[in-house]
Amino acid sequence: MVPVGNVAASDLTDMIQRTIELMAFPPSASEATTYAEVIALPRVAVARPPEEDLLKAGFVPYDCHRNCAEQVANDPKASSRHVVGWLPYGEDLVLHSVAEIAGRWLCLTPQFWPAPSRFDFIPDPHIEWRDGHDGLSKIAFRHGHEVPVALRKNPHRHIRMRDEFLAMVEAGMSALEARDAVAKTTECASEEL
Numbered sequence: 001m002v003p004v005g006n007v008a009a010s011d012l013t014d015m016i017q018r019t020i021e022l023m024a025f026p027p028s029a030s031e032a033t034t035y036a037e038v039i040a041l042p043r044v045a046v047a048r049p050p051e052e053d054l055l056k057a058g059f060v061p062y063d064c065h066r067n068c069a070e071q072v073a074n075d076p077k078a079s080s081r082h083v084v085g086w087l088p089y090g091e092d093l094v095l096h097s098v099a100e101i102a103g104r105w106l107c108l109t110p111q112f113w114p115a116p117s118r119f120d121f122i123p124d125p126h127i128e129w130r131d132g133h134d135g136l137s138k139i140a141f142r143h144g145h146e147v148p149v150a151l152r153k154n155p156h157r158h159i160r161m162r163d164e165f166l167a168m169v170e171a172g173m174s175a176l177e178a179r180d181a182v183a184k185t186t187e188c189a190s191e192e193l
Contacts, residue, residue, distance in 0.1 A: 012112060013175040015062070020179070023092075024162035025148060027155035034142065035151040038086050038093055038122060046098050046105040046121045054110040064109040065138070068097040071108055075101075084140060085124040091153040095140060096121065 059067045068082040079102040086093035098107050098121055105121065127147065129138040140147045152158055161182050168178035 015112065016175045016179050017169075020162050020165050022149050023152065023158040025155075026159075027152075030145060031148065031151055031155065034147070035093065035153060038124060038151060041085075041122050041124065043088075043120045043122050044105050046107050046119055048107040048115060048117050048119070051110045054108060057108075059108050059110055061110040061112060064097040064107070065140075067108040068099045069138075071099045071101070077102075083123050084127045084129070086122040086151065088120055088122065089150075093122065093151040095147060095149050 055061075059070075065082075065084070068084075072080045072082045081100040082097060083100050083105075084095070084097045087096035096107075097109075098105055100106075107119070107121075124142065126142045127140050128142075130141050131137075132139050164185065165175075165178045165182045168181060169175055173181070
């Protein structure tokens with residue numbers, strides 16, 4: 001997969017490593033219960049404007065919650081609504097924010113990688129934002145519990161993927177090559193099941 005625009009190799013490496021680590025958190029009964037609840041919620045179709053338009057408007061790559069909050073705060077017509085929920089990604093659900101603007105569902109977040117211009121999104125009416133301990137950040141909660149960055153159908157697979165990725169990088173493979181190799185191995189394993 002080819003990155004979009006002029007993205008520094010160090011930025012890609014950092015993003016890949018951070019994402020793999022974020023997805024390898026320990027499994028819990030709470031995650032499994034929340035996954036079952038969320039997967040049953042209704043979905044909406046969301047459009048993604050062209051990357052260059054999003055960047056020109058000042059939206060920040062991979063900062064969806066901030067982008068949507070700023071859209072609402074800076075909308076002179078007050079026709080924008082920040083909606084938090086879940087982006088289906090394979091069998092996982094990634095915490096994501098989109099904006100509903102005058103009845104249109106839009107993703108305002110530029111991506112480093114080519115992304116579909118339309119995708120399904122699961123609005124989650126049970127998520128609320130609370131102030132972080134630092135007084136500056138916001139933390140997503142659902143039914144009184146902090147929500148993780150993602151809900152995984154198979155958490156142990158992500159832990160194995162992280163371990164394989166780290167071993168490949170330690171053996172001298174670039175983060176991009178290791179990510180692609182781990183993804184290919186996971187696809188093959190899924191096809192055998």
